[in-house]
Amino acid sequence: MSKLIVIECSDEKSDRLAKQIKDIVAEYEYQPFRGPGKVYEFGPLRIDQPQQEVTIHGNFVSLSRREFQILGLFASHPSEALPCDFLHNAIWPHPDMEHGIEEVIGQVESLKKKLRLETLDANCRIIEENTQRGPGYRFAVSAK
Template sequence: MMMQVLVIADDLDFALELTEGLGGKGFQVQRESCIRTALEKSRSVDVILLDLTLSVVDGFEVCRALRAISHVPVIVIGLRDDEFDQVLSFKLGADDYVVRTCSLRKLAARIEAVHRRARNSWESWGLQLDGEVHDFGPVRIDMHRRMVLRGGHEVMLTRKEFDILALLATNPGRVCTREQIMSEVWGHDGAGDTRTLGVHMTGLRKKLRMPMLIETVRGVGFRLATHRALAEEAA
């Protein structure tokens, strides 16, 4: 299946160069200069290329907005090899950073790499990428679409919030330690960090509006309530 790439750029010449060049390398590419439309499409593609030098809006703000609503890998394209721009892009949730002078061959390789890492993160948790769905009472977790529904309505989670929930959902009733969650979701064990996970867990519980779903095991970590426990709670 052809990989779908969304190019967010309002520099027409640059956008056409990317669209035609990547199309010639086997990608299905669509370009959007309207940010609202780009955000709407962001969850239906495999990888997003974001031109940092947008003329109407701040590229960093677009990166922040993308990460707030979409879990698709984002590659930021900057004008120069600037450390500040790279660091800020990563802090805002970008998965990679390249400069405009990057060759199409190298860019294609980076696209494949971020997409592969995204897939590997699911496979490392033992997930299937072909439509695995977990239901917990009114909450439905769609692993393939990276979407959470509550009562049929989508719950807008950040990328980290979804990753936490997906990790817990793979083995409901089993405790995931704080160190395990930090390692799987943030890439480190969180030593010395006592706030990050707690803040994300609070936000996740608030959005799900189902306090009994995520249980805290004091001094150890968290787990999702089993289906039986949820049924007993609702009875």
């Protein structure tokens, strides 16, 4: 149930109070994922977060911003199952919980098609996996 509070004060005090409330709310606003600025190498796959570039065998791979962010999360959590809702909440600035899983699945499928890791002699793969929180993905990395 919503509650309403009425506060009587001067204009000066109301402006100050409004600013304080905005500052408090801003502290808790969701901040989308921003990679730590590392360079990851998994066999022929190279993810350069500072330059926002992905290459395979030295060849540039064009990714959308969201695909790049998802790949950055995978690289920073190798061999860890990441639920779709985690990926969605970490990357989308205003997550749409109703369509979030479909958005993530679409982005990851597009990412997989662009990288084609399964066709390369790469030591990493993006694997669909069921997690305790529902569908998700694992960036499987093996030693070669």
